[in-house]
Amino acid sequence: MISLQKISKFFNKGKPTEVIALNDISLQINKGEFVVIVGANGSGKTTLLNIIEGSQLPTTGTIRINDQDVTSLPEYKRSRWVARVFQDPHNGTAPDLSILDNFRLAALRTQGKNLVIGINEAFKKKVQAKIAELGMGLENKIGQAMGNLSGGQRQALTLLMSAMDHTDILLLDEPTAALDPKSALVVMNLANKLNRELGITTILITHNLKDSLAYGNRLIHMREGKIARDLNSKEKTGLLLPEIYQWFE
Ligand SMILES: Nc1ncnc2c1ncn2[C@@H]1O[C@H](COP(=O)(O)OP(=O)(O)OP(=O)(O)O)[C@@H](O)[C@H]1O
Ligand SMILES: [Mg+2]
Secondary structure, X not given: OEEEEEEEEEEOOOOOOOEEEEEEEEEEEOOOOEEEEEEOOOOOHHHHHHHHHOOOOOOEEEEEEOOEEOOOOOHHHHOXXXXXXXXXXXXXXXXXXXXXXHHHXXXXXXXXXXXXXXXXXXXXXXXXXXXXXXOOOOOOOOOOEHHHOOHHHHHHHXXXXXXXXXXXXXXXEOOOOOOOHHHHHHHHHHHHHHHHHHOOEEEEEOOOHHHHHHOOOEEEEEEOOXXXXXXXXXXXXXXXXXXXXXXOO
């Protein structure tokens, strides 16, 4: 469970350039929820994910993950629970390393140095089997450098890595923005599957309003650093696309 209590985030506090990116946000996200966040540019969506991930600390307020106060816990200490996929497919993986080595790195990151996975044949087989499930034909290319893959292939693999690492929380910041429709569908279906089958709590930021209807069991609309709307599964079911467009007017 993620619990944000009265979270505010200021940039350049006290200066003429001061920005209130998050303005007194309180929010509770239960385990296994799939929350979609929409909102205009600059409304604070990415900042909210940064605060949950720990790459930025809030100016005021408290954040708890799984009942533990993590407000001042740095990012690397939260990586046990939290994985993130960015808009830019280049982000989050090591381009010069092979697919397999990227999976090894990811496993090390979360499972610690005491785990002997580096040269393990079983680990390789497991990775190959998981990759085969994507249906992208990448299972026989695991020696290939990550940097040579397409954006869609990389996003799908990044998602897979998070799942194999027993991540509790998956943060997706416009993961399909740079992808063609087919790759976008692969990535979205995979996110959906991970959420349903493994119960990974998922937070997706998207500007694709169709996706915001198609996925998730909760829809949050952010405006000027605040939560303007927070619709549960039932409220979301009756919602039509034109209504969501109106939120942006
Ligand atoms: N490091 C920073 N320094 C100063 N201002 C910042 C910083 N990061 C974000 N901001 C400001 O905080 C506000 C919220 O930014 P944020 O990136 O969270 O918006 P967003 O909703 O993710 O927008 P987009 O849809 O464009 O990605 C914006 O006004 C932005 O300019
Ligand atoms: Mg953003």
